Amino acid sequence: MAESPVRRPGGRSAQVRATVLNAGLAELVDVGFHALSLEGIARRAGVNKTTLYRRWGTKEALMLDAIRERASAKVPIPDTGSLREDLVTLVRAAIANLLTPEVQAMVRVGIALSPHENAVATMVSSFWTERLAVDGVVVERAIRRGEIPPVDPGGVIEAVLGPPYFRALVTGRPVTDEFLAGTVDLVLTGLLDPEHREVRGDLP
Amino acid sequence: MAESPVRRPGGRSAQVRATVLNAGLAELVDVGFHALSLEGIARRAGVNKTTLYRRWGTKEALMLDAIRERASAKVPIPDTGSLREDLVTLVRAAIANLLTPEVQAMVRVGIALSPHENAVATMVSSFWTERLAVDGVVVERAIRRGEIPPVDPGGVIEAVLGPPYFRALVTGRPVTDEFLAGTVDLVLTGLLDPEHREVRGDLP
Numbered sequence: 001m002a003e004s005p006v007r008r009p010g011g012r013s014a015q016v017r018a019t020v021l022n023a024g025l026a027e028l029v030d031v032g033f034h035a036l037s038l039e040g041i042a043r044r045a046g047v048n049k050t051t052l053y054r055r056w057g058t059k060e061a062l063m064l065d066a067i068r069e070r071a072s073a074k075v076p077i078p079d080t081g082s083l084r085e086d087l088v089t090l091v092r093a094a095i096a097n098l099l100t101p102e103v104q105a106m107v108r109v110g111i112a113l114s115p116h117e118n119a120v121a122t123m124v125s126s127f128w129t130e131r132l133a134v135d136g137v138v139v140e141r142a143i144r145r146g147e148i149p150p151v152d153p154g155g156v157i158e159a160v161l162g163p164p165y166f167r168a169l170v171t172g173r174p175v176t177d178e179f180l181a182g183t184v185d186l187v188l189t190g191l192l193d194p195e196h197r198e199v200r201g202d203l204p
Numbered sequence: 205m206a207e208s209p210v211r212r213p214g215g216r217s218a219q220v221r222a223t224v225l226n227a228g229l230a231e232l233v234d235v236g237f238h239a240l241s242l243e244g245i246a247r248r249a250g251v252n253k254t255t256l257y258r259r260w261g262t263k264e265a266l267m268l269d270a271i272r273e274r275a276s277a278k279v280p281i282p283d284t285g286s287l288r289e290d291l292v293t294l295v296r297a298a299i300a301n302l303l304t305p306e307v308q309a310m311v312r313v314g315i316a317l318s319p320h321e322n323a324v325a326t327m328v329s330s331f332w333t334e335r336l337a338v339d340g341v342v343v344e345r346a347i348r349r350g351e352i353p354p355v356d357p358g359g360v361i362e363a364v365l366g367p368p369y370f371r372a373l374v375t376g377r378p379v380t381d382e383f384l385a386g387t388v389d390l391v392l393t394g395l396l397d398p399e400h401r402e403v404r405g406d407l408p
Contacts (some may be wrong), residue, residue: 013383108316111315111316112313112316115312124374125375126325127374128376128377132375154377155383158367158370158375159390160368161360161370161371162366162368163367165366165369165370165374166366166370167366169334170369171329171330171332172318172325172328172330172332173332173358173362183363183366186363186390186394187394189394190389190393190394191390193393193397
């Protein structure tokens with residue numbers, strides 16, 4: 001199959017790419033990160049392994065692409081005109097995505113291995129630098145609308161994603177919809193309170 | 205050494221216990237959780253391995269004790285008379301504790317393995333059920349003082365620990381003192397806002 005796919009959206013190359021990235025996530029769930037290999041992913045995808053070596057070079061580069069694509073597909077950036085609505089929609093989609101076996105496996109691997117493996121740490125940090133910027137667009141729009149004062153958009157995203165991630169990955173308590181909406185409300189109340197102007201500069 | 209230590213605080217038995225628990229944490233950092241064994245911990249502590257089998261039975265039970273003791277020692281429960289002060293003190297100590305190599309190793313192991321190993325999942329869930337209740341005492345006192353309306357104390361602890369944990373373990377952005385204090389301020393503002401009464405019932 002596809003020996004030299006051209007990077008062009010929508011065509012055969014894009015199809016091969018999607019097949020490979022999905023195979024990477026499925027293979028991770030099945031074999032774990034240590035046993036994961038470009039060979040194994042190629043076999044699962046039914047693609048020549050030289051294609052994978054040429055296009056991604058390492059399993060970390062491939063998996064970064066896989067998790068990035070998954071997040072783009074499953075966590076679209078809302079634009080409802082209300083920051084509260086945007087954040088609730090975003091957090092709900094982000095946590096639903098986190099709770100799938102593939103994404104959980106990636107996130108847990110990233111947390112376990114990033115202190116020990118530079119390639120994993122780089123993958124995690126690239127993903128989050130990019131993702132906080134992408135998610136932060138909803139905050140930037142709210143600032144431009146005058147809905148909230150200027151704040152660090154990535155910090156707001158961390159404030160609303162932090163508690164549900166903590167629950168899902170650390171304490172294991174149930175991540176209910178009320179909890180997600182409550183977290184967003186709490187953060188927005190803090191951001192909007194005129195007596196807590198200093199908070200705005202600090203946290204986010 | 206100490207073949208049949210009696211469980212009595214302060215004596216020789218307590219000393220052996222402390223030596224063993226510290227050896228467990230040090231051994232975890234050196235060999236990782238898979239290679240960790242009661243034999244290895246006994247060797248490192250200079251204690252007969254039958255003592256460890258009799259007292260703890262499994263490495264998971266020993267490590268739960270180790271992380272619990274470490275948290276009690278390094279994250280004392282403050283009682284300053286102000287919820288804000290108490291929470292800032294608590295979160296600062298909890299994150300300083302999290303950022304030590306031993307506790308990071310434990311937490312990352314817990315996150316990586318709890319979906320796959322029941323004994324690890326039980327260890328993590330026992331630790332956090334207990335720890336959220338212990339930390340939640342500062343919130344309970346504030347409720348009794350009338351400083352805040354009735355809320356779920358564990359939920360408040362999750363709201364203030366979530367964002368710094370997320371930063372430390374997931375996004376990797378720096379966990380500054382301003383960030384910690386800002387998180388506490390944001391949560392308290394939300395809890396205290398009379399226009400957001402519904403939040404109180406929901407989140408915490």
